[in-house]
Amino acid sequence: MNKNTLEKLVWSIAFPGFGQLLNGKYIKGIFLIFLEVIVNVQSNFNSAILSSFLGDISTSIEQVNFQWLLFYPCLYFFSMWDAIKDANKGRDTSPLLFLPFVFSAYFVTVGIMFSTKITIFGVLLGPIFLPMLFVIPGVVIGLLLRKILLLFRQ
Secondary structure, eight states, X not given: OOHHHHHHHHHHHHSTTHHHXXXXXXXXXXXXXXXXXXXXXXXXHHHHHHHHHTTOHHHHHHHOOHHHXXXXXXXXXXXXXXXXXXXXXXXXXXXXXXXXXXXXXXXXXXXXXXXXXXXXXXXXXXXXXXXXXXXXXXXXXXXXXXHHHHHHHO
């Protein structure tokens, strides 16, 4: 991944839509920013993040609107993938690059759904930290599946 592509990915991680703005895709970028703000506000995501980082998981669970929060992973990971795709100007420099992003979105969504039930070493991680942990198997499975499919493609 070149420096230019990495820059767009990191800006998309910081805020969905920023990578698109850097790529000159202004309408798409503004639309993604608009969607991110709506989902963020409607889900009370920032309040839940604050409570979680302060160690108050039960308040985080009470604050978050799960119906809205379930939209966030797809929006977030799509924004990252799209910024990389546009940074490469549509060239297929990395076939099946979408797989780690798609599987991360799936796993984070599942992590949100089970975030009030699953404990790790007896600790309830809640709707912020458990989904963050679920990114890891999503990326690993996506990369593994991508590697397998690319072997069969050759």
